[in-house]
Each structure stands twice: as structure tokens, then as C-alpha cells.
Amino acid sequence: MINSAPIGLFDSGIGGTSIWREIHTLLPSEDTIYLADSKNAPYGQKSKDEIIALSKKNTEFLLNQNAKLIVVACNTATTNAISELRARYDVPFIGIEPAIKPAAKSSETHTIGILATKGTLSSELFSQSVLNYPTTKIIEQVGFGLVQLIEEGKMNSTEMTNLLHNYLKPMVEANIDYLVLGCSHYPYLIPQIKKIIPKHIKIIDSGEAVARQTKNILSEMNLLNTQKKSSQIFYTNYNPMVLKSILKDKYQVIEKDF
Structure with a gap:
């Protein structure tokens, strides 16, 4: 080499x-x-x-x-x-991999959210990672439809905004203070995500x-x-x-x- x-x-x-x-x-x-x-x-x-x-x-x-x-x-x-x-x-x-460790270690509410694909959240590797943080409440959300819209060039569409509201609202209500983006497509959605979640919630990607x-x-x-x-x-x-x-x-x- x-x-x-x-x-x-x-x-x-x-x-x-x-x-x-x-x-x-x-x-x-x-x-x-x-x-x-x-x-x-x-x-x-x-x-x-x-x-x-x-x-x-x-x-x-x-x-x-x-x-x-x-x-x-x-x-x-x-x-x-x-x-x-x-x-x-x-x-x-x-x-x-989803950056669970820095989020879990820094969370003051001991509650973090993870937005990822079904394939990631249902994997054995992810399940094993979650077990390392028994004192942290982890709110998992599958981002159904997000990757497809990004691949179609529809990042700023009304459909995207509606999906993000639906996925993020329960996390905010659960009092997360960190949001982990568990898909490499999702950082492109950060500008929209910031308009939806409170300013104190920190966003982490890998x-x-x-x-x-x-x-x-x-x-x-x-x-x-x-x-x-x-x-x-x-x-x-x-x-x-x-x-x-x-x-x-x-x-x-x-x-x-x-």
C-alpha cells in the first residue's frame, strides 16, 4: 500500500x-x-x-x-x-455509529434522543451499546422517510418539516437535552431541526x-x-x-x- x-x-x-x-x-x-x-x-x-x-x-x-x-x-x-x-x-x-457515549455522559436530564434508521436501531451492535448506559433514558425514533426525501432533493419540503415535527416532538416532551443523529444523511437536516427543538438541546453527530x-x-x-x-x-x-x-x-x- x-x-x-x-x-x-x-x-x-x-x-x-x-x-x-x-x-x-x-x-x-x-x-x-x-x-x-x-x-x-x-x-x-x-x-x-x-x-x-x-x-x-x-x-x-x-x-x-x-x-x-x-x-x-x-x-x-x-x-x-x-x-x-x-x-x-x-x-x-x-x-x-450513533454517538451515544458523549450524549449519555454529558446529559444533565439523563434523557437523550436518538434519531436513526430502522436498520441501525434494530441491530445487535446498537442494542449492545445501549446496555452500557443503564442510568440514561434513551428515546429511540426511526426516521421513516427522511433518507428518501434527502435522496430526492426534498430536504426543505413541507413533507420533511412535518415528519421532523412528528419525530422530534415526543423527544422534546420527554425532556431530552441531547439529540443524537444516527444516520449520516441527517446532519443535512440540522438547520431545520434547530427550528423545531429548544435551543438548550444539543445536537451530536459522528x-x-x-x-x-x-x-x-x-x-x-x-x-x-x-x-x-x-x-x-x-x-x-x-x-x-x-x-x-x-x-x-x-x-x-x-x-x-x-
């Missing part, structure tokens, strides 16, 4: 670009290849076997592009498939922590790229215009069937 090889990232669509942004900000010299499997979004409604199969397919695509490290920029894929990926492929993997972990692993393996220039390439298998709009046409987006 050479230092100039790219970091690979995949998600069930455009949401993982929120993770990519944090990595690119922290490691601007690194080449990245991002894979948006929007054709199969959302992963959160699929079976574990389907999620594992899609994650293997995405991994092999990125390995064929010589990725030196792969970021599973999808909570559902991480919680359902990352152990299988690590056992099968000889490349370091970094996953993304982007910065994933970026720091990526840097740490590359450093430990002596794989950091020290070149000044870098390339950022994005692949999607469905509706490239949505991905382009998220990236504001700054980067190369390639539509490819995979």
Missing part, C-alpha cells in the same frame, strides 16, 4: 458526504473516492443479509480503485456489516470523531499522504444531480452502474 492511494468511502446515497466533509477538512492532502449507492437507498429498510451483500459490493468497488482505507460512512452498514467486512478484506475499516479516527489509523500505519494537491472523486449510481447539488458542483461526479 502506498501513501498516495486514496481513502475510500461508501454510503447508501449522498448522506455520507457529511462524513467526507469532516475527513477532507482534517486531511486536505488525502485523495478520496466516494461511492453513493443511491439506487439501493435506504439501507435502513433492508435485511441484514442484503446490507452485508451491498456493503461487500461497495467495498470491492473501492478496493478496485486501490483504496488504502475504507470508511463505512453509513450507520446501518456499520452496525450490520462491518464485522463481516473486517473478517473478509485485508484493509482497515472505519465505521460510524463526523468529527470519524475524521479523527481516520487520521489516527493512517498515522499509525504510516499511510498519511503529504502531497499538497489532492483529488476528490464521487461516484453515484442514481440521479447525479442531487449529489452535485450537495457538493455545489465543486467536484467531479461520475454516474456509474455498480
Whole structure:
């Protein structure tokens, strides 16, 4: 493996670009290849076997592009498939999980909310994580329909606003003081979420922590790229215009069937 090889990232669509942004900000010299499997979004409604199969397919695509490290920029894929990926492929993997720990440790009301996909909330890994915080009340909410609307470019639609009100109101009434976003698509909804929840409720996602972990692993393996220039390439298998709009046409987006 050479230092100039790219970091690979995949998600069930455009949401993982929120993770990519944090990595690119922290490691601007690194080449990245991002894979948006929007054709199969959302992963959160699929079976574990389907999620594992899609994650293997995405991994092999990125390995064929010589990725030196792969970021599973999808909570559902991480919680359902990352152990299988690590056992099968000889490349370091970094996953993304709901940031329960910092929320639970900092909560003064001992009540936190988690907005995530069905696939994440029903996973064994998530269930095990929750058991670590027996004194914290965790309000779980499946974000039915949110990923689909984001993938359709309808982030600011009336339908989105109505869904968010329905999902967040019970959490606010339960006296949460932290809201954990358990899907990499959801950080794009933060501006709308802030209009709905009281100002004292803090919002947490996993982007910065994933970026720091990526840097740490590359450093430990002596794989950091020290070149000044870098390339950022994005692949999607469905509706490239949505991905382009998220990236504001700054980067190369390639539509490819995979």
C-alpha cells in the first residue's frame, strides 16, 4: 500500500458526504473516492443479509480503485456489516455509529434522543451499546422517510418539516437535552431541526470523531499522504444531480452502474 492511494468511502446515497466533509477538512492532502449507492437507498429498510451483500459490493468497488482505507460512512452498514467486512478484506475499516457515549455522559436530564434508521436501531451492535448506559433514558425514533426525501432533493419540503415535527416532538416532551443523529444523511437536516427543538438541546453527530479516527489509523500505519494537491472523486449510481447539488458542483461526479 502506498501513501498516495486514496481513502475510500461508501454510503447508501449522498448522506455520507457529511462524513467526507469532516475527513477532507482534517486531511486536505488525502485523495478520496466516494461511492453513493443511491439506487439501493435506504439501507435502513433492508435485511441484514442484503446490507452485508451491498456493503461487500461497495467495498470491492473501492478496493478496485486501490483504496488504502475504507470508511463505512453509513450507520446501518456499520452496525450490520462491518464485522463481516473486517473478517473478509485485508484493509482497515472505519465505521460510524450513533454517538451515544458523549450524549449519555454529558446529559444533565439523563434523557437523550436518538434519531436513526430502522436498520441501525434494530441491530445487535446498537442494542449492545445501549446496555452500557443503564442510568440514561434513551428515546429511540426511526426516521421513516427522511433518507428518501434527502435522496430526492426534498430536504426543505413541507413533507420533511412535518415528519421532523412528528419525530422530534415526543423527544422534546420527554425532556431530552441531547439529540443524537444516527444516520449520516441527517446532519443535512440540522438547520431545520434547530427550528423545531429548544435551543438548550444539543445536537451530536459522528463526523468529527470519524475524521479523527481516520487520521489516527493512517498515522499509525504510516499511510498519511503529504502531497499538497489532492483529488476528490464521487461516484453515484442514481440521479447525479442531487449529489452535485450537495457538493455545489465543486467536484467531479461520475454516474456509474455498480
